[in-house]
Amino acid sequence: MERYLIKLPKRCPDDQEQPLAKKTKTEAQPSASGSSIQGATVSAFGEPAGLSLADIEQGGDPSQRVEKALLESGVADEMEDDEDDEKGPAPEESDYDASFSENSREVLAHLGVRHENANSWSEILLTLCVGLPMWEYLDSLKDFLQKCTWRSSWRPASLSPTGDFLLINDDWASHDLSIDEKWAAFTQKVKELSGDKIEISSLVKPSGPLNAVLTTQWHFPTWVTESPFYGSTMDHTNPSLRAQFAKFKHDPHVKTQDTLPIRESFTRGGVQWDKHYANWPQIKETCLEFTRWLNRNSKIIMIVGEENVRGWLDLIELDDTVEAIKVKFNLDLPIFGETPCLQIIRSKLTKEIQQIVLFSFHSQYFFYRDISMRVRAWHDLLWNAAAEWANIKPAKPCFFLRQSDVKQSSGNNPKRAGDKYGFTQLNLARSLRAREKKTGILFPDFVIRNAFRKTINKNPTWTLTADPKTGSFLCGIFSLWQQKIQATQSTKEYQMSDAGRRQFSVAIDTLAKSKNAAVEASKAARQTEEYKASDSNKNRLQKLSRAHAAPKNKGPEKMRALRKVKQVVELLTADPDTLTPQQNFNRSKLENWDAENANQQRLFFSRHVAWWAPDCPSGLRYQGDGCPDEDTFDYEGTYHPAVVMDRNFRAGEKEKMCI
Known part of the structure; x- marks a missing residue:
């Protein structure tokens, strides 16, 4: 991969020299700052009563609700890192110089490797080597590395x-x-x-x-x-x-x-x-x-x-x-x-x-x-x-x-709240908590203190303790954030501020709206002359035209074609413990395909497959697709470029395959 400056929306580098390591999508989608806090209860005068730890652990998309609450309350400001990705090297760690013991324990904890009383990074790495008999490689390798360290020539x-x-x-x-x-x-x-x-x-x-x-x-x-x-x-x-x-x-x-x-x-x-x-x-x-x-x-x-x-x-x-x-x-x-x-x-x-x-x-x-x-x-x-x-x-x-928790460039787009503030520590907390749930292994307190040092330093009165229900120090971080959100939103100053008034009015307005209000608003917007002449409408009509021309009722044929693809075969035969949550989720969908309804099947296809069409010649072929040419793709030896299983297709990716 070349050196380049990443621009949002930021996910894994997908089109350019993407490393093959699989990634887990954990970042919530940004939402407009005027949105109400979905899922929160509302008091008699429209004030959200706040989020409990149970909301964070169980309710729909808890991290998104916490994110919105952080934004509206102003607590999110503390998560904005001073570093700008466009301005060279990161600043030095502020007044904190961890010892080798602390740093190595943190690295080993994240790796899930046990190594007691390590004296150097070299020692830790070399103990992970396999296939190194003492009489053939290891001694000569250690001798070579000692010369690298000390031989002046x-x-x-x-x-x-x-x-x-x-x-x-x-x-x-x-x-x-x-x-x-x-x-x-x-x-x-x-x-x-x-x-x-x-x-x-x-x-x-x-x-x-x-x-x-x-x-x-x-x-x-x-x-x-x-x-x-x-x-x-x-x-x-x-x-x-x-x-x-x-x-x-x-x-x-x-x-x-x-x-x-x-x-x-x-x-x-x-x-x-x-x-x-x-x-x-x-x-x-x-x-x-x-x-x-x-x-x-x-x-x-x-x-x-x-x-x-x-x-x-x-x-x-x-x-x-x-x-x-x-x-x-x-x-x-x-x-x-x-x-x-x-x-x-x-x-x-x-x-x-x-x-x-x-x-x-x-x-x-x-x-x-x-x-x-x-x-x-x-x-x-x-x-x-x-x-x-x-x-x-x-x-x-x-x-x-x-x-993992540096601020990301927002592309200078103040309308995208998630990009503007980054919510870097929140994303880190969510990611680590997901790992705790998956593995059943809780991170020790020193790892959490190091990972959330910026947040803890900005809140010197905080006392980090493990959540009594789960034993997780990460849940303790969530609880402290929640307390700060509630304390901020309960003040008269906040309630009288523009953010507070907007939040309460939106909450009341949301209760008064019918569940189809957004649909009706979308229909009305599509009737305007401005929208009819827009590129968005042209793209929408083009997609509808392609969908209308595509063969109908080909779900079984498409699934048979998808199961031949190399990355799908590997996904279905892999050890589940080696897969990311996204991959395990997709694997479960494939294994229980008949239990999915038609809409769910169509949604899965749209997220993970670009099908062959006259204007998409590189798409995945299937029986009855209407192509006059023979399908000569090497399914066993080559990953198909029109199928992604470790993530979803991103906006614009499929369009790039069209001619």
Whole structure:
């Protein structure tokens, strides 16, 4: 995945180099600020009586009701983080320096791994290795890592601080003379191959020394930076590099580089390099040759992002004298669709280890609040261990865990309350509580105190205790929020405010309306000339026309077609414990299909399948679809692009498949 700035609506990066790890959707949909609090009881004069813990645990969509209450009461303001994703690195942790013991216990708790009295991140990671007999790999691996940490000849430093490029305006910074020489020839060749379409000064130079003990391999840079010209890859003003900066800072022993050092704007669905540059195959191969040269003497290589991981063998020079050995970690956690692993590159003749290769999701992946806390904890462990091997103390050992509750950019749309305020801590609480319910394992108090440090610090009078009914400290957080909401809404000042008056009037108005009021309002809106001429109406009519032309009563044929699809077969045969709640929900639907009524079946199809139609030739084929061509799709060997099982189709995705 390239470095890019995420814009709302924010879910998992789906069209662009999406990691294969499955995600659970937990974020409530934003609602207008004038909405009443659905499900809350109303007093005689229209004042909502508030939400109880029972409402939060049992009623319809409790998190949405709490979210609305937080907004209306103003309590949501405390959840707004000071950090702006568009303004470079995150601020330092405020006056809190947790010990290794505290940080490691937190990471291990989220991972669900027991390791008593750990002394280092490296020790924890290596104990998770499987398939490492002491007499073959493990001793030589430990010896290799000790050399990485202490052998001076393996630890060259940058000629100048890697962050100083921001002070240079007319040339690239010089961190290594060999790279300087190679870079000059490389940039000239890329410019010539592009037909002078690429401006040399916009190319992004590797940071750090050529033979660095630790190398991080990114994909490509974007224009989100304070230094768009004569830039270096380790650019802490780019949001994507925030993770590396949080772990390694500008350490002089680390080399940071892009596989494609060509600035491009992020494009959902992927940059169409071959359409931008006529000689793209030659340009790409030139970049890969340069990357392999850069990695030739690197000891530890961190490959970042799915695009890089898929083609990692193209990034490292492997000849007939060496072999790559996959070492899996004993962790039931899908990373890039399989068990987490590292690769050992060693001599076939002497068995001496020459390099190790690590694999990480792209840092922007963790800006989405609903990413699994286990996945976050794994990446904190992985990056922390890599830092230790390079003799670097990780600056923020729990950075990826903390990214679960940072403020997200709202796209400057004040009408979208959920986006404006982020409700980051609420989303985190909901996600963790869902995990407690699923696993039956409650998080200890120190994990909750760390995760909700911002909220607790802003409310110094709060006393965090476990909920007496469930024993959950998370429910204790919900109770404290509820108390604050009720205290705020009960004041005369709030009741006389615009927000209070609006809330009470809406609550009374809602009781007076018939249940069909929204339907009638929608019908009336569709009769206006403005709506009839709008793009929304044109799209609606186009969809109706397609639906009218589609074959009717083909539900059984469509279900038979869907059950052939590879991702559906894998979903139905997978261990339920390895699936996300969304996947388990979809699996239950498929297994109990005959119990669903016609409307429920149609809704499931619309959320997860794009069917073949004359204007959707890439859709899923089914018997009687009217297509004159033979269905030649490889269902057993290829994932069908018109089917999603780990989530729902998002707005506009199906339309992109149409011609």
